[in-house]
Amino acid sequence: MKKKTYRFSSAPVEVYFDANLRQLGQLVDRKKAIIITDENIFSAHQPKFKNWNVITLKPGEEYKIQQTVDTIITQLIGFEADRQSVLIGVGGGVITDLTGYVASIYMRGIRFGFVPTSLLAMVDASIGGKNGIDVGEYKNMVGIIRQPSFLFYDTTLLQSLPNKEWSNGFAEIIKHACILDRPMFKILEGTSLGKLQQKKSQLNDLIKRNVQLKSGVVKKDEWEQGDRKLLNFGHTLGHALETQYDLTHGQAVALGMVFAGWLSEKLLGYKDLSRLEQTIQAYGLPTRAAFEVEKVFNVLKMDKKRVSKTMNYVLLARTGKGVIVPIPVDELKGYLTEFNALK
Numbered sequence: 001m002k003k004k005t006y007r008f009s010s011a012p013v014e015v016y017f018d019a020n021l022r023q024l025g026q027l028v029d030r031k032k033a034i035i036i037t038d039e040n041i042f043s044a045h046q047p048k049f050k051n052w053n054v055i056t057l058k059p060g061e062e063y064k065i066q067q068t069v070d071t072i073i074t075q076l077i078g079f080e081a082d083r084q085s086v087l088i089g090v091g092g093g094v095i096t097d098l099t100g101y102v103a104s105i106y107m108r109g110i111r112f113g114f115v116p117t118s119l120l121a122m123v124d125a126s127i128g129g130k131n132g133i134d135v136g137e138y139k140n141m142v143g144i145i146r147q148p149s150f151l152f153y154d155t156t157l158l159q160s161l162p163n164k165e166w167s168n169g170f171a172e173i174i175k176h177a178c179i180l181d182r183p184m185f186k187i188l189e190g191t192s193l194g195k196l197q198q199k200k201s202q203l204n205d206l207i208k209r210n211v212q213l214k215s216g217v218v219k220k221d222e223w224e225q226g227d228r229k230l231l232n233f234g235h236t237l238g239h240a241l242e243t244q245y246d247l248t249h250g251q252a253v254a255l256g257m258v259f260a261g262w263l264s265e266k267l268l269g270y271k272d273l274s275r276l277e278q279t280i281q282a283y284g285l286p287t288r289a290a291f292e293v294e295k296v297f298n299v300l301k302m303d304k305k306r307v308s309k310t311m312n313y314v315l316l317a318r319t320g321k322g323v324i325v326p327i328p329v330d331e332l333k334g335y336l337t338e339f340n341a342l343k
């Protein structure tokens with residue numbers, strides 16, 4: 001187990017790499033800890049939860065809601081959790097978002113940490129301190145920015161992760177490479193999902209590098225005033241597609257990255273669109289899908305990144321260099337139409 005401390009303005013986060021869930025007792029007192037996890041993770045790794053207080057939730061985004069928060073709070077009261085208690089979210093992004101949120105409001109805030117179990121949670125959701133829940137169709141509508149006390153990485157947990165969840169994680173890893181890290185893009189294009197699943201040490205290095213990348217961005221811009229916006233690469237069109245079609249988050253973001261890459265070629269002379277598409281495919285993700293422009297545009301124009309009639313779009317000046325380009329909303333519709341007509 002190796003420890004690294006990331007200092008954010010509000011609090012330090014201790015990050016443990018190369019750890020095993022069985023070592024969690026070295027970090028927190030079992031009597032004071034309550035683990036929050038979901039049924040999939042609990043059933044795949046049951047022995048590792050032995051002798052811990054555990055709250056097991058139903059899996060899925062549809063449970064990232066207030067009603068689940070109430071259920072958790074009722075169970076915490078049942079466990080007689082107090083201000084000295086520590087909540088530990090062992091799970092994907094749904095569990096980490098929920099755990100951070102509940103820990104931030106229970107008795108006006110108690111300590112919490114995460115053991116991310118999905119690749120997406122390892123490289124993205126557990127980092128940065130954003131916690132919260134969905135309200136109706138509005139994702140992450142309610143929440144708080146508060147850093148966990150610790151992040152604990154046990155990558156052996158990934159052995160039970162379904163393939164489509166691996167691809168979701170890689171969509172974010174490819175995103176990080178595109179906006180911030182050209183050498184990592186080269187590593188990714190030199191290998192593939194299947195190969196990395198076999199090469200544990202290379203995968204571990206990649207996870208660490210992504211933790212470093214996202215933490216670095218968050219540290220510089222904890223309250224999302226500037227650089228943190230780059231992390232939305234692929235997500236503007238991605239979110240709009242995800243709400244209108246039956247796509248996973250990774251699939252939608254992949255399509256969003258291809259559109260942003262195409263637009264970068266057109267507006268900024270970005271040269272690596274075909275490399276981007278090949279890399280996306282190597283991780284089980286799609287690069288093209290026809291959509292109804294009108295329908296998608298109506299959602300897209302309501303995006304949080306819109307300021308009046310202009311959208312702050314994340315494009316690539318080159319691989320490894322994301323930039324924010326203001327694009328008039330009307331022009332964006334024209335670009336979407338043109339892109340959608342391509343074969």
Ligand SMILES: NC(=O)c1ccc[n+]([C@@H]2O[C@H](COP(=O)([O-])OP(=O)(O)OC[C@H]3O[C@@H](n4cnc5c(N)ncnc54)[C@H](O)[C@@H]3O)[C@@H](O)[C@H]2O)c1
Pocket residue numbers: 038040041044059060061064091092093094095097117118119120121124125126127128129130131139140157158159160161162165168
């Ligand atoms: N807070 C942030 O900054 C941030 C950033 C990105 C995403 N998110 C949130 O994260 C969520 C998505 O995260 P996710 O993709 O991890 O979703 P998730 O938590 O729903 O996990 C995906 C699926 O994989 C299963 N799973 C997770 N780990 C497993 C394992 N080791 N073995 C077997 N099954 C496992 C889960 O049970 C679930 O069915 C969304 O709610 C999103 O809003 C938050």
Ligand SMILES: [Zn+2]
Pocket residue numbers: 172235249253
């Ligand atoms: Zn994402």
